[in-house]
Amino acid sequence: MESADSREEEAPLVVGELPKNHARDVHVLSFAFLFIFLAYGAAQNLESTVNTEHDLGTTSMGILYLSFTLFSIVASPMVRMLGSKRALVLGTTGYWLFIASNLKPSWYTMMPASLYLGFAASIIWVGQGTYLTSAARSHAKDCHLHEGTVIGNFNGEFWGMFASTQVIGNLISLVLLKNGEEGKSTTGTTLLFSVFLGSMTLGTILMCFLNRRDIKGEGLNMPYDSFSSSVVSLLKYVISPLCDKRMLLIIPLLAYSGLQQAFVWAEFTKHIVKPALGESGVGGAMAAYGASDAICSWFAGRFTSGLSSITFIVSGGAVLQMVVLLWLSAEIQLD
Template sequence: MDTSSINIYKNLLTLSLSFTLVFTAYGSLQNLISSLNQVQGLGVASLSCIYGGFILSCFFGPTLIKRLGYKFVFVTGWFCHCIFISTNFYPKYYTLVPSSILLGLISGAIWTAQGAFLTSLATKYATSRSSDNPTKAGEDISRQIAKFIGFFYMLFQSSQVWGNLISSLVLQSPAVNSNKTTGSTHVACGAAFCPYEVDHNLNASRFRENHEEPDKTVYILLGTYLGCDVLGIILTILFMNNINESKCDKKTDLGEINETSVLAADHDDIERTNDNQNDNEARKHAQIKDLELPENVLLSLWSTLKLMCQPSILLITPLFIFSGAEGAWLFGDFTQAFTTCTLGVSTVGYTMIGFGVSGIVISFLTSRLEKCIPRLAMFIAASILNIGVLLTVHFWHPQSETMWMFFLVPVLWGASDTIWLTQISSHIGINFSANKEDVFAIWRLWQAFGQMISFAVSHYVCMNTKLYTLMSMVVLSMVLFIIDNIKNKKVASRGA
């Protein structure tokens, strides 16, 4: 294996492991926050603020990436994660909400950079392997994108396993009578659950009464999460190469980004350009000039808004929104209305481990089956899984005698969630390679919008209404995606 390939794999592994470490902390805390901070809906309010900020950050995410490069976007994002975890040591509206907004304002850039960086690494790898055969390189790019995305999500989804295992081991204490802490005798659990009917103040006082050292337990948990974030920062700083996306702005004669010419250069090539001092100085002055022009940010914003209005983007926008809403339902609603309400908060981590394991397995399978199974078929399978789970929990009356259901739902939901994430990412990387940063930003924007709305109304809407809404969303998303798929095939046949 040549040094270029080794460098690509090093960056892929660093990206995947740093995301796994940081989201081991964030993902687990997200599962628990609606249960731990129930008073006045503080938990879901903070999550809503995160995804509200996320929406705004998606507009300037591509510009930020081009100015700072992928590496420093990730490092900045991990520092903001540290701040968010730290404010949970003293969760009040005036501490948690500002840190949530700050985290949201960088999250759009983080996830835009993640999708674009993976696509760039895969394209570069396919190009370097087939440098003497451009036709073969073009055919290999889509396959490598699928493999790289599958590898990333295989490690990333394991964060649910580690994070929830940590939370379960820390929160599982003989001093805790979990069922008493939930106030389950005062509210109906499951599909009949209505958050606003819960007496949060009563529950919070009972939570304190039934823990001998509640603050110490929570501090141990948050301290562990903070350690994961710090490790993610160190890993990114030490092992990830910084690639400034402004180098990818060159155009071909057809007006598209020439990724082959830009991404074929390996890290050693980038370092060798230091010999040309004149070019470097010219580039630095150009970048400084760009930073001084706010018009560039406005142009980037306008470009993103125009792209959002294209028919090919509009048709898959409901799918983007649903990919956020379906995750928010499991993390914020299922864990509170079913698991915590029936079994207690200390059980949430154990049940959600199945979500992570399922994600790992499905990520591995989709990266290898994508060349055999059409993407549309995978989307339809995910839709059937979602609808099947939503119908099942609608008629299910959760109780400890049906313990297996608390594990089965996250497993099935994790399978469908992974299909949505990997296949949407592949769809964008393959079909929108010329402006991948902008389209990834649009996806994350609408995904964050779905999550923000879900968390914002979570405290005021009963579970039955949420179930009907999600079923309607998945049906609408698939109908429009099928229309888009048919339209693309007609365009391709005309081109042929």
């Protein structure tokens, strides 16, 4: 059992001999995420405004991210067992089901879909990081390039494409909802989520064209000699990161980021954008938000590349966000 545990601890998430066409795989991965998240991102922004009965939209998002948090604990071993490509394809099914549930929103459709999406999201994001890093390392090795440079370039392409999802998806929402009465006509939410479902389907199909980047049996299949050994192995995966002080220090930042995103996606769209611009205005406002996010992310990346510590920019960003939140609070009170 000790030898099995030692092999498991030494097994890397990204492994040896990899296929060719590494840049091509990154292009496919980036476009797949574009089609999937332009639909999901825009739908997420609308949940608290289109599914208002008994706060169905807000509650579903809460269930989703609670599930995401819990399943993230076991996402890494799941990706090891499945392989990064299978994990990516499996992850897309959760997003597809969530969008489909919005075509017939109810507690019986959206709650299970949100719960499953939390699991799927944890799998797809670990799989994405594993796959992208694997492609970058292999490309650097084959082309005799600096690994850090290739990882930066591949990540730049992926995240640049991903940042555009907020712009494209929300512009689609703006166009399709502007003529609908509160988004409930045929040209409103039904058509919108049908278009989003088509985009999801295209993204899922693209995922299937990725090359596999894992060698069967090498570092991917966790040893399950007995039930007790499997439980011990899982506990090691869960507990070991919490013994790293760097992980403990980053937890408050993750919590802050989650609260900030929850405010933008739920409270900001429902209580600020919708009363001022109407339901169709949510898409336009969030498209502007996404464009600003993409541009500022590019400048921040350039600005921080020469810094020895990110403390300054993180602190500066927190102060700017606090100023904006206080300004919005003052505006709400005046209204």
